Amino acid sequence: MGYNLKKIAEESGCSISTVSRVINGKGRISEATKEKVMKIAKEHDYVPNQIARSLKNSKTNTIGIIVPDIRDYFYMFIKAADAIFSEAGYSILLADSDENAEKEEKYINLMYEKRVDGLVLATVSDRQEALGRYFRNSVPVIFIDNLPHVDPAYEDCVLLDNGRASAMAVECFIKEGHEKIAIIAGNERETTGMERILGYKRSMEEHGLEVRPGLVKMGHFQEAGGYRCMKELLENREKEPFTAVYVSSYKMTCGALRAIRESGLKIPEDVALIGFDFIDNTGLITPSITTIVQPIENIGDVVAKRLLARVKTAEESEQGEQIRDIAQKIILAPEILEGESSRRTASGQ
Amino acid sequence: MGYNLKKIAEESGCSISTVSRVINGKGRISEATKEKVMKIAKEHDYVPNQIARSLKNSKTNTIGIIVPDIRDYFYMFIKAADAIFSEAGYSILLADSDENAEKEEKYINLMYEKRVDGLVLATVSDRQEALGRYFRNSVPVIFIDNLPHVDPAYEDCVLLDNGRASAMAVECFIKEGHEKIAIIAGNERETTGMERILGYKRSMEEHGLEVRPGLVKMGHFQEAGGYRCMKELLENREKEPFTAVYVSSYKMTCGALRAIRESGLKIPEDVALIGFDFIDNTGLITPSITTIVQPIENIGDVVAKRLLARVKTAEESEQGEQIRDIAQKIILAPEILEGESSRRTASGQ
DNA sequence: GTGAAAGCGCTAACAC
DNA sequence: GTGTTAGCGCTTTCAC
Numbered sequence: 001m002g003y004n005l006k007k008i009a010e011e012s013g014c015s016i017s018t019v020s021r022v023i024n025g026k027g028r029i030s031e032a033t034k035e036k037v038m039k040i041a042k043e044h045d046y047v048p049n050q051i052a053r054s055l056k057n058s059k060t061n062t063i064g065i066i067v068p069d070i071r072d073y074f075y076m077f078i079k080a081a082d083a084i085f086s087e088a089g090y091s092i093l094l095a096d097s098d099e100n101a102e103k104e105e106k107y108i109n110l111m112y113e114k115r116v117d118g119l120v121l122a123t124v125s126d127r128q129e130a131l132g133r134y135f136r137n138s139v140p141v142i143f144i145d146n147l148p149h150v151d152p153a154y155e156d157c158v159l160l161d162n163g164r165a166s167a168m169a170v171e172c173f174i175k176e177g178h179e180k181i182a183i184i185a186g187n188e189r190e191t192t193g194m195e196r197i198l199g200y201k202r203s204m205e206e207h208g209l210e211v212r213p214g215l216v217k218m219g220h221f222q223e224a225g226g227y228r229c230m231k232e233l234l235e236n237r238e239k240e241p242f243t244a245v246y247v248s249s250y251k252m253t254c255g256a257l258r259a260i261r262e263s264g265l266k267i268p269e270d271v272a273l274i275g276f277d278f279i280d281n282t283g284l285i286t287p288s289i290t291t292i293v294q295p296i297e298n299i300g301d302v303v304a305k306r307l308l309a310r311v312k313t314a315e316e317s318e319q320g321e322q323i324r325d326i327a328q329k330i331i332l333a334p335e336i337l338e339g340e341s342s343r344r345t346a347s348g349q
Numbered sequence: 350m351g352y353n354l355k356k357i358a359e360e361s362g363c364s365i366s367t368v369s370r371v372i373n374g375k376g377r378i379s380e381a382t383k384e385k386v387m388k389i390a391k392e393h394d395y396v397p398n399q400i401a402r403s404l405k406n407s408k409t410n411t412i413g414i415i416v417p418d419i420r421d422y423f424y425m426f427i428k429a430a431d432a433i434f435s436e437a438g439y440s441i442l443l444a445d446s447d448e449n450a451e452k453e454e455k456y457i458n459l460m461y462e463k464r465v466d467g468l469v470l471a472t473v474s475d476r477q478e479a480l481g482r483y484f485r486n487s488v489p490v491i492f493i494d495n496l497p498h499v500d501p502a503y504e505d506c507v508l509l510d511n512g513r514a515s516a517m518a519v520e521c522f523i524k525e526g527h528e529k530i531a532i533i534a535g536n537e538r539e540t541t542g543m544e545r546i547l548g549y550k551r552s553m554e555e556h557g558l559e560v561r562p563g564l565v566k567m568g569h570f571q572e573a574g575g576y577r578c579m580k581e582l583l584e585n586r587e588k589e590p591f592t593a594v595y596v597s598s599y600k601m602t603c604g605a606l607r608a609i610r611e612s613g614l615k616i617p618e619d620v621a622l623i624g625f626d627f628i629d630n631t632g633l634i635t636p637s638i639t640t641i642v643q644p645i646e647n648i649g650d651v652v653a654k655r656l657l658a659r660v661k662t663a664e665e666s667e668q669g670e671q672i673r674d675i676a677q678k679i680i681l682a683p684e685i686l687e688g689e690s691s692r693r694t695a696s697g698q
Numbered sequence: 699g700t701g702a703a704a705g706c707g708c709t710a711a712c713a714c
Numbered sequence: 715g716t717g718t719t720a721g722c723g724c725t726t727t728c729a730c
Contacts, residue, residue: 002486047482049404049462050464054400070424070427071424075424076420092442092444093443094442095431095441096428107435112396113396114411132394133351137351254631258631282603283606283610284610284634
């Protein structure tokens, strides 16, 4: 279909390599041929075929991104990353694993086949064998959100300081005078879930508060889990009283809020709550929800820059320069946005 | 780096083409060689190079998607589309044009260079010369959200029935007894903006209500525009009274709500409001906001299927089968979610 | 059932 | 300054 170097070469009477040089502005070319070639290229709307270039150069200028759910707060990370990547001449191959480990694996393999120059992975697995290829062939992988079990040499990641995040929530409650603080956690298998639980427990203990097993619920990061856990907490409230609940992910926060609303209880009078990544663009939510937030645009920024750096060193070491690029764990600090939902009020039990 | 057909051929003692046949399961191969080849492939973790395949086959199995802002409600469209595309063996090359026509053009060209098999475009321009390449070379393009000026033969799109959307908003207000209804519109240049304005005007007239120029504001689809328009409407309220406002995009709805909040007015008592794509996952927003919504998952679904169909016919006609695939305008019906914000109350002026 | 050879569109080392 | 050549990894026609 489209025009290619060969056709331009034929039409212009010079060789393919000369045409290539003109198109890429490489090497010394006489003005005359340059103009002639450019004219023909324009006329026929020549567009270089990046696929051919990629094959030749073993470089696709494409970065793979796999996330469990684009609808999450994480979409903002993609936007920030996209800005950096595209500025640097990279495109994004995006896949949504739908919280499904098998789908994720499929995508990891697919992206490898498509020879992405690097991968950003928000995995839902605690180990991903499919990544072996990337490691063995020095295709850089940066983990975000969650770090699976991999050889420490490949623990390249940009994560939230999850322990700190939980501690901030607990401390916020304590400051208000709460003592019986429940947590709706993700799960204990993923690092992210684990760290948020640990941060909660550690912080409770540090402040001399008891960690009661009945107040630690596993909601598996989903809306339904948040809903169910909140229900359970409320139903069991007589035996296991609490005045505050910290919900450690966005979706679970939505679920927990739904459960509270259905039960007819008031926030924060009956239950105080701190959510996660729960941003209210509209300012209309009443009461305003206190929430831990990830510095998500920052994450996109940091991830993209880090990955580009890795891609570059990978290329250079490909050329035999033997550069060492030690894996980095980049840990970013969470923030807390204080609203009304975490208050301790007179009527709190 | 990785293993390729050639190396496997050398190691197994058979030819490259035989190895290729084994890998692809094509042609008749003896069990013996099949096993031998497969064993070697497994051992060395052979992964087919899709770039090479793409070059050979002139087919990348990649679909480009360009949207103005992934953070929009549109992210859901991508999720739905991704499910269909990946099922069919296609990957998504995603780009966020950031509401910027030049960036958009750059991405359109880039994706063409990368030889996407098809493009889904939510354009912010009213004409995009860069698409000429796609049309001339029969690379299918489906427009969503907004249809730019292109040759009718290429008006392949999946759009909301924008006129109907506005009419639904107006009628909802009228039903409540509102008569002085303002609109915060996008702009008149894009089809989407235009149709929403027209739908508003037509519906007003059909119901015998006057369309007052002072109550038609252009917010250019952005949050800031929504805010500014709402401010203007409120400041001018003495001269140009109104009791209800229809805001015709999500971002502008956020801006308008902010303006109302800052002014200390109450919804719907002081101003009734209908928003656009304004979904409240949490159910916590008070008052609940009446909103027009696009059937966005449905859009993702329909777009993906339509594009895949086009890609297929494009391929077949490449093989000389001369199939006609007439452009389709697919228009989907909006829905309205009625909340409290559109009510007519006693204290409304 | 298997191999040889051409070619997808491009780049780059080398020669003149 | 320009041309020749080889090759990136693969598929596919044609021959045997």
